[in-house]
Amino acid sequence: MTTFIQDHLSDLWILATASLVAISCALVGVFLILRRQSLMGDAISHSVLLGIVLAFMLSGTRDLPVLLGGAVLIGLVTAWLSDSLHKVGNLQKDAGIGIVFTLFFAIGVILISLYAGQIDLDQECVLYGEIAFVPFDTIIWGDMENGIDLGPRAFWSIAIVFALVLASIWIAFGRLQTVSFHPSLAASLGINVLFWHYFLMTLVSLTTVASFDAVGAILVVALLVIPAASAYLLAKSLKNMLWLAALYAEVAVLTGYALAVWLDSSISASIAVCAGLLLFLTVVGLQIHKLRLQKRAVKTLA
Amino acid sequence: MKTLKNPLKSNAIKSKIILQFAAAVMLSFSWVQNAAAQLNVTVTTGMIADLTENIGGENVKVTALMGSGVDPHLYKATQGDLRRLTQADLVLYNGLHLEGKMQEIFDKLARKKPVFAISDRIAETRLLRHGAVHDPHIWFDVQLWIEAGKRITEILAEQDPEHAKAYQQRAQNYLNKLAELDSWVQQQIQQIPQQKRILITAHDAFGYFGKAYGLNVMGLQGISTAAEFGLQDIKQLKDVIVANHINAVFVESSVSPRFIESLVKGVAAEGHQLHIGGELYSDAMGLADTPEGTYIGMVRHNVSTIVSALIHSTLKDQQTAQGNP
Numbered sequence: 179m180t181t182f183i184q185d186h187l188s189d190l191w192i193l194a195t196a197s198l199v200a201i202s203c204a205l206v207g208v209f210l211i212l213r214r215q216s217l218m219g220d221a222i223s224h225s226v227l228l229g230i231v232l233a234f235m236l237s238g239t240r241d242l243p244v245l246l247g248g249a250v251l252i253g254l255v256t257a258w259l260s261d262s263l264h265k266v267g268n269l270q271k272d273a274g275i276g277i278v279f280t281l282f283f284a285i286g287v288i289l290i291s292l293y294a295g296q297i298d299l300d301q302e303c304v305l306y307g308e309i310a311f312v313p314f315d316t317i318i319w320g321d322m323e324n325g326i327d328l329g330p331r332a333f334w335s336i337a338i339v340f341a342l343v344l345a346s347i348w349i350a351f352g353r354l355q356t357v358s359f360h361p362s363l364a365a366s367l368g369i370n371v372l373f374w375h376y377f378l379m380t381l382v383s384l385t386t387v388a389s390f391d392a393v394g395a396i397l398v399v400a401l402l403v404i405p406a407a408s409a410y411l412l413a414k415s416l417k418n419m420l421w422l423a424a425l426y427a428e429v430a431v432l433t434g435y436a437l438a439v440w441l442d443s444s445i446s447a448s449i450a451v452c453a454g455l456l457l458f459l460t461v462v463g464l465q466i467h468k469l470r471l472q473k474r475a476v477k478t479l480a
Numbered sequence: 481m482k483t484l485k486n487p488l489k490s491n492a493i494k495s496k497i498i499l500q501f502a503a504a505v506m507l508s509f510s511w512v513q514n515a516a517a518q519l520n521v522t523v524t525t526g527m528i529a530d531l532t533e534n535i536g537g538e539n540v541k542v543t544a545l546m547g548s549g550v551d552p553h554l555y556k557a558t559q560g561d562l563r564r565l566t567q568a569d570l571v572l573y574n575g576l577h578l579e580g581k582m583q584e585i586f587d588k589l590a591r592k593k594p595v596f597a598i599s600d601r602i603a604e605t606r607l608l609r610h611g612a613v614h615d616p617h618i619w620f621d622v623q624l625w626i627e628a629g630k631r632i633t634e635i636l637a638e639q640d641p642e643h644a645k646a647y648q649q650r651a652q653n654y655l656n657k658l659a660e661l662d663s664w665v666q667q668q669i670q671q672i673p674q675q676k677r678i679l680i681t682a683h684d685a686f687g688y689f690g691k692a693y694g695l696n697v698m699g700l701q702g703i704s705t706a707a708e709f710g711l712q713d714i715k716q717l718k719d720v721i722v723a724n725h726i727n728a729v730f731v732e733s734s735v736s737p738r739f740i741e742s743l744v745k746g747v748a749a750e751g752h753q754l755h756i757g758g759e760l761y762s763d764a765m766g767l768a769d770t771p772e773g774t775y776i777g778m779v780r781h782n783v784s785t786i787v788s789a790l791i792h793s794t795l796k797d798q799q800t801a802q803g804n805p
Contacts, residue, residue, distance in 0.1 A: 188562055242584075307581070310557040314565065314585040327591075435559070442560035 188313035200427035207406035219402035221279035227286035253383030332392035397446035404453040522568035578616035620689035622662035685762040728757030728789035757789025
């Protein structure tokens with residue numbers, strides 16, 4: 179058994195990291211779906227470019243923590259600003275998101291061609307991680323030669339975010355529920371709607387950027403939308419929906435990894451495909467169920 | 481009428497598919513040890529694979545992460561790449577940030593197994609700099625590639641001392657061929673008239689080539705194929721093209737030709753004749769089993785394409801000059 183674990187340590191680290199990313203994204207995604215902001219992840223995946231460039235220009239280094247900090251900050255600004263556009267400017271939510279992230283991305287592109295044209299500096303190259311290589315990028319306690327290997331860096335960073343997401347939802351479940359479903363009721367009850375809104379957006383930005391660093395962009399965008407959307411089709415309550423989204427995300431990770439092993443393909447793309455297939459199966463299953471119910475109703479009528 | 485399905489049959493097929501799937505998963509989970517005494521070498525680019533195979537011969541088994549035609553800037557890892565790295569006895573990569581974020585992975589992997597950047601011994605003075613970072617495209621200067629070959633020979637002899645003699649012998653053989661290639665390239669480029677030695681491509685991959693063989697190299701995009709280019713870049717390029725009567729620009733195998741095509745159209749709109757001189761291999765070699773699928777074949781293809789296009793345009797100039805005295 180120990181040799182089995184040793185032999186498959188890499189696979190286990192990947193599965194563990196992917197599961198944490200998937201469940202964090204699914205949980206946050208539930209609130210995004212309910213607020214009709216599912217594409218926030220996609221928006222942040224583009225606007226982080228500006229954060230990276232600004233962080234690079236201010237610090238002069240390409241060190242990851244600096245760039246990650248810039249990315250999280252710009253992610254926050256994206257979420258905040260697009261919602262302000264909706265609230266203050268009376269624009270539709272999706273339009274607000276579309277305006278802010280394209281603007282930020284465009285500013286990033288201009289800044290790169292002005293100041294950093296000769297340097298490989300794009301989110302693809304400096305931020306987006308590759309989940310297949312998660313096991314190699316480990317944290318080392320002490321010096322490079324003899325230090326203790328503490329396991330993959332991506333695993334620990336996403337574990338912290340996961341704990342944060344879980345704790346926030348656990349503690350503030352009632353508030354988040356009221357704010358998401360009945361904002362006006364929440365306001366009349368004296369709940370600070372604005373605070374909870376920004377709280378949620380901070381959570382989204384943190385989760386997305388940490389997940390980008392761990393597993394790359396496609397997977398994060400897919401996991402923010404698809405499991406939550408699948409759960410939305412079935413769930414009867416918010417609690418129900420959160421559990422279902424997490425379950426869908428985990429099943430997508432397991433089947434997706436098996437698919438990637440089988441086809442020797444990209445792990446993130448395979449997981450995203452499996453998440454999509456699960457959603458499709460759910461839709462078809464629900465349709466069949468509906469047809470059966472109709473038939474039964476017709477029969478009983480006749 | 482209801483037709484009865486044969487539940488046994490469909491179940492059997494289903495379970496067969498599931499079994500096959502499970503078997504595939506199990507198989508890939510079990511690290512199969514290589515029985516032969518070959519050194520398992522995993523490399524990043526096709527160029528390094530070619531160099532390592534020529535030096536390592538039958539004593540090594542080379543696996544490249546980036547297949548032929550794959551731009552290293554846009555490489556996406558597959559699940560199998562994880563295994564290719566964990567099973568390798570030795571990992572070789574280009575270095576100088578060609579592999580981008582993978583650099584961190586190589587640094588960490590170096591704790592567990594021998595991992596080397598083949599460019600790590602090249603003298604600082606021979607490297608091109610762009611601000612704070614180095615240009616990674618060293619393979620276009622054949623002499624630098626010979627240095628890389630020497631480094632690989634050293635590494636292979638160190639890792640597999642039993643076959644050190646064989647490595648050194650094959651290296652001598654192959655590096656001699658590269659030296660011949662180098663002087664051939666020199667000769668070929670000499671044929672182009674001095675003022676015509678301007679090479680315009682889609683991105684800045686040919687810096688070392690230009691420096692080594694005396695061509696003035698200009699690119700539309702920056703070092704990374706993922707970056708965008710500005711309007712000023714295009715305007716400057718157009719001015720250079722018109723001022724120097726350049727008639728040929730080049731597309732690259734791993735970069736979409738549409739930027740260069742639009743440049744050609746833009747210059748043509750100003751009444752200057754410009755055509756595409758041909759396709760050059762830049763960040764990746766040609767398909768395996770074609771002449772361009774080897775390093776030597778790739779360099780020969782590139783140089784012949786450049787020389788014939790630039791000389792051809794010179795001849796045309798002379799003809800038009802004679803035509804309208």
